[in-house]
Each structure stands twice: as C-alpha cells, then as structure tokens.
Amino acid sequence: MALKIRLARAGSKKRPYYHIVVADVRAPRDGRFIEQLGAWNPMLAKDAERVTLNEERIKHWLEHGAQPTDRVLRFLDAAGLAKRPARANPQKGEPGKKAQERLAAARQAEEEAKAAAAEASASEAAPAEEATS
Numbered sequence: 001m002a003l004k005i006r007l008a009r010a011g012s013k014k015r016p017y018y019h020i021v022v023a024d025v026r027a028p029r030d031g032r033f034i035e036q037l038g039a040w041n042p043m044l045a046k047d048a049e050r051v052t053l054n055e056e057r058i059k060h061w062l063e064h065g066a067q068p069t070d071r072v073l074r075f076l077d078a079a080g081l082a083k084r085p086a087r088a089n090p091q092k093g094e095p096g097k098k099a100q101e102r103l104a105a106a107r108q109a110e111e112e113a114k115a116a117a118a119e120a121s122a123s124e125a126a127p128a129e130e131a132t133s
Contacts, residue, residue, distance in 0.1 A: 003066035005076075007040065008033060016052065017041050020053065020072060022061045037061070040075065051075050 002025045009030055011017030018040040021033035038053040058081055062068075068076055077084035095103065 003034070003061065003064070005037065005061060005066050005068040005072050007069070007071060015043060017043070020075070022066050035061070038075075053079055055079065055081060082113070107120070 003022065004025050004062055005022050006020040007022045008023070009016060009018055019033075019036050020038035020071065021041060022035050022037060023031075023033035027033065035057065039053065040051050042049045042050065043129050058076065058098075062082065068082060073082060074080035074083045094100075
C-alpha cells in the first residue's frame with residue numbers, strides 16, 4: 001500500500017483550513033485517511049503559528065515509506081524533519097511564445113524607426129554642408 005503525507009481541505013468556502021494527513025494514494029483528497037499528523041491554516045498571518053505538526057508521528061510514517069507531497073515537504077523542511085531538494089527551472093520566468101513574437105516585432109519596429117531617423121538626420125546634414133561650400 002503506497003502512502004502519502006498530504007493535505008486534506010477543511011474549512012468553509014473562501015476560508016481554507018488544511019489537515020496534514022497520511023493516506024493511501026488511492027483515497028480521495030478529503031476522504032479516508034489513516035492518521036491526522038497536523039494542520040495548516042493559511043488564513044493566519046505569516047508570523048503567526050500557521051503550521052502545527054506532530055513530529056514524532058511524522059517521523060514514524062516517513063520511516064514506514066510515506067512520501068510527502070511538495071507542499072507538505074516544504075513544511076517538513078522548515079521544521080527540520082525532511083530535506084527538500086532545490087529546484088531550478090530557468091525557463092519558468094521567460095515569456096510565452098506569443099509574447100516573444102510580440103517582443104521581436106517591437107524590436108524590429110524600433111530598429112526600423114532608428115534607421116529611418118538616422119537617414120533623416122543624414123539627409124538634413126548633407127544639404128547644409130553643400131550650402132556652406
């Protein structure tokens with residue numbers, strides 16, 4: 001039986017509250033679970049006690065092969081119970097395909113405008129030189 005340490009949503013509409021539970025991976029998110037290991041209240045201020053963990057039971061379930069989800073692993077890393085590997089996604093911050101096309105078009109238009117301005121200034125300077133000679 002594959003086990004996950006994950007969040008189960010509680011609370012009312014637009015007022016989330018999550019229980020940290022260990023459950024079979026096949027069980028529904030808010031359905032059957034084996035044991036409740038803590039809670040997370042994202043509505044509290046960041047400097048308040050948002051996350052409560054039963055560290056002893058979490059260690060027990062980690063030893064028995066339970067895999068934490070990404071969000072729960074963040075909590076466990078902050079508490080010093082598990083190590084969360086650093087992730088690197090250099091393409092995440094790049095604009096999408098259409099936005100890149102728009103940027104390329106804007107750059108091309110800007111270069112054409114600069115070239116036209118340079119030609120205009122060159123044509124203005126040339127007759128002035130001829131008039132003075």
